[in-house]
Amino acid sequence: MKSGLSFLVGALRCEIDELEQLARTSELVATIGRLVHALQRERGISNVLLASRGQRFVAQRDAQIAECLRQEQAVRLAFDQLDAADGRIGNGARLFSRIAWVLPGMDALSGLRQRIGALEIDAAQSTAAFGKLIAGLIAVVFEAADGATDPEISRLLVALFNFMQGKEFAGQERACGAAAFASGRNDGARQQQWLHLIASQEHCFELFADFAAPGLAEVWGSVQAAAQLAELERLRRIACAAPAGVALDSELSQAWFDCCTRRIDAMQAVEERLAADLRRLCLHKTTQARSELQAHQALLASLQGGNGTETADFFLDAPAAPDAPAGGAPYGRQLERSILDMVQEQSRRLQAMGDELDTVRAALNERKLVERAKGLLMAHRRIREEEAHKMLRQTAMNQGRRLVEVAESVLAMAEYLPVDKAP
Template sequence: MTTDTLAIDYFLAAHQSELKQLNELSESCHLVSVLTELIHQLQKERGLSNIYLVTEGQRFAQERAQQLRESVQAEGTLRRLLKNFSFGLHHKASFYSRVAFALNGLDQLRLIRPVVTQYRINAPEASGHFSQVISKLLQVVFEIADRSTCPETARALIALFNLLQGKEYAGQERACGAIGFAAGEFDPERLEQLDLLRDAQASCFELFLSHSDRSQVARWREIEALDCSHELLKLRQITQTAGKANIPGALTEIWFDVATARINKMQELEHVLLSDLMGLTQQQVQKAEEEFAANHGNLEALIHCKAEREPEGGLASDTETRALNDPGALGGLFELIQQQASRLQQLNSELNEVRQSLSDRKVIEQAKGLLMQKHGVSEDKAYQSLRRVAMNKNTSLIQIAEQTVASLSD
């Protein structure tokens, strides 16, 4: 009986492919770390720019100038990393497209900053430009989460993505609230926007918690118990009851500082999640390398043994054939292939369960895109429209998104 070397080649190729995917995922996780830092800096720049514009440079001019330097430095780190990034076959076309869109958004932001400095744009418009760029950067993180081939890594990436997205809504709330406090009033439209942003945060943080481990959940509970979180709740109540009443300007800095303290704590939790994620991917790479080496050694021993036992005529005796194909002998090829197939099937099943929230996200993104195309509105406005309908109908956002896609795709 002749060993099927072609089957062995493909068996080992499957291991090599899995190992390559894990190595690329490890590289991508480093990219996520750089992306999250840039997003954080842009979020802070957005909030400072809003106050700077509303007060015509009377507040936070120096802080904004310093923050601009921080944002540019973080952007430079991202661009240097992307120049040396591996263009592997396992990256989807959508991943490269998202990166291109994000870089283009950063290029456009360079043109907006001088306009902000010269007060030639209002705060809501400037905030919208920042939010669009941040959204594009988050989409890159989403693409990385979507292509994870390991349930544990996918779960960790989904938890991180939802924390990032919730933190972005917290940043938008900080920016939106800063405009109202700096202006001394909150009109109905701004109050509605704040309500939607708070509801969106709650949804994201709920998904984050559902994909997090106990230690990460405990850290989140600590954030909820912080003084800044309680102070933010009090300031939120002021926005709800103030309306068009004259609000003391001093509350602008208080609002910004309290919201920033809470967001900074979220960033610390991001670092914990990123550290756990990097450790997890490194463990998986090491495990895959060890399994590949072990299986490669077993197969070499199997081939060598068969070559020695095979008679000159090319046929082995029945006894030898049974011994060499016994799953318990030398890690028989059949057993190895069966184990690999069973493991991959289990991984795929677990991945399908974990990725449900990613599938929901894709539907929501599709619904937003259709609304933007049909009504010519911004991404923020499209999302607010979906959330408003969901709240009014007392139903889930994903149900409204599915209905929107069904009605607008016809």
């Protein structure tokens, strides 16, 4: 039969297991970030190519496709390693299910590229296709953040997830603007979508700043050079504030693309810093837990045979009974008390961690609300996920509300939206 101390050791082993798994998923998340970054750039380049009817960015596109293939390979490798890893992954079923969803999308990329190269689809279709795959990849990051069991690591993963999501809105803005400038015109619907993309990315960056370490949030503030921001805002104004239908100078498409790309590349640098912070934190926590484990194990080994010594004052604070075993040399009454204290201390620490984790995870709730609202619409209207998402987004744009607010309204109206049971 095992003693309390051996379960304390067991609890620490569980923590170490979880930390090692978090280290693996954190690596995966960083790798996904690089693929997303490459795909975002390919999307922007493809849009210029499509909008210019194959005139611009042919060579850039070839180079970018090669970069995407490299990053895709790295992600596939990381997926495989995750699957082969010993031990269960936190949130494994959902994480794997998201990966299962994303892999066919990666397989289908070559077909998509062929159609783009042959100018068989337009910029909007291409943007939607890349957006779908990127959304799937970011959903993998979301599950990694939602499955984290350490509050500090979870905090960084939530920051990273929001940063990636914000960066994706910035990438969509680049693609949206690239298409508008290259085609030489803008319209009301696109302007509205554009403004929505700006608001959405700002919201994500606020959440990022809430959860990232203060130093990193400052880095993010400083990489957005004032001159660069001014240029971005000038181009935004030209395209969005002009009356709908007015011609845009198509020569600005290069300036727009370069300006956005500099900003997004700077974001990528912040993301790499975040990923490095995450790696360091995982390592630090694992090392800490390991040395604690060693101390516990050493104590356990030296107590072997002295079973029961640690229970002296579980029930009563009375002085030690005179017949308490003297045990192996240095373990007197002081130690007995200290083992009980260790157990209580560990319980308190885990409790506090759990509370903090609940708080951090609450920040992921917005996305869950949106997913739930989508599910409701899909069941009610018998529509596909993309359509449901589009409906929510359209309503948000029309009403000038945030996506999550619309989702909350939909959920609040749930009883007025019976599931459509028609065949």
